[in-house]
Amino acid sequence: MARILVVDDEVGIRELLSEILYDEGHTVDLAENAAAARALRAANRPDVVLLDIWMPDTDGVTLLKEWAAQDLLDMPVIMMSGHATIDTAVEATRIGAIDFLEKPITMTRLLKTIAGALERGRAGAKPAAPQAPARPAMPGYAPAPPTTGDGMRAPAPGLAPAVDRSAGAVAMHDNQPRSPLLSLSLDLPLREARDAFERVYFEHHLAREGGSMTRVADKTGLERTHLYRKLKQLGIELSRKRGV
Incomplete structure (x- = not known):
């Protein structure tokens, strides 16, 4: 490179x-x-x-x-x-x-x-006349998590806990990892709650895509310049791949 x-x-x-x-x-x-x-x-x-x-x-x-x-x-x-x-x-x-x-x-x-x-x-070509730069598109946000048939919010992919619905009970199995979403407090101010959700959301996709910003941008529907800014804003550290 x-x-x-x-x-x-x-x-x-x-x-x-x-x-x-x-x-x-x-x-x-x-x-x-x-x-x-x-x-x-x-x-x-x-x-x-x-x-x-x-x-x-x-x-x-x-x-x-x-x-x-x-x-x-x-x-x-x-x-x-x-x-x-x-x-x-x-x-x-x-x-x-x-x-x-x-x-x-x-x-x-x-x-x-x-x-x-x-x-x-x-x-060794000579300079070309500067072109008019393209304006950045307005980035969008990820849609709200879908709900299941019984009206309950479906957990994020890859973060779903095991649920036992036998005899009408809903229980967490101890041997399954708990979803980080379960620790989110609904008593937080809206902005703090949104930041907490987005942090979990982006960390999930970064892990799932092996840290590839190209694939995470594609998965989340964000232009990569905005994606970098969003991750920095949320305090999510990125590992740098240094080329030669």
């Missing part, structure tokens, strides 16, 4: 992009400003650079000009910004950037742009 340098002063953006790219098998270097980007560029030439335009010490366009002037612009550079004008994007492209990503960056657009950058990097 590729070595990708992410340069952005926002820690949340750096963490989000690094999680996504690690999950795709890439090696990722993170820089919070232009000084760190220079050092990482010198230590390990990246295959692709994701470079934010607006940074407090030196803006991305100035750093791009610096690399071009020093004949260091021998790797594809993709500019990023949440509020840059089209003139800024055109200027960056004229200097040597190959593309432009508008924040918030969708997963599909990010991976497609990086794939194109790697192809152009291998072919």
Whole structure:
């Protein structure tokens, strides 16, 4: 896979992009400003650079000009910004950037742009004019758990306890694992109860899909950028797969 340098002063953006790219098998270097980007560029030439335009010490366009002037612009550079004008994007492209990503960056657009950058990097192609980025779709939420024929709520798949209904009794067998849903309190405020349910829901799917974010996104019906944010919000830790 590729070595990708992410340069952005926002820690949340750096963490989000690094999680996504690690999950795709890439090696990722993170820089919070232009000084760190220079050092990482010198230590390990990246295959692709994701470079934010607006940074407090030196803006991305100035750093791009610096690399071009020093004949260091021998790797594809993709500019990023949440509020840059089209003139800024055109200027960056004229200097040597190959593309432009508008924040918030969708997963599909990010991976497609990086794939194109790697192809152009291998072919030594010249920069292309930036394309209008796709807007992220509004993510949905998982539907409420279905009910059984007797009106009782059906347990989540893979979490169902054994139930004994003989003689009209409903009892839990001690040798079966209890569902985490059974520990949820209905006395919690709605937001806390919803977060608790979502935590169980996503942990279940992560375990079931072996930690694959692609399959979990497909199963839960969420765009992967939103899925990463949701897991981070719920405090669910992810294991990183580091590529070479």
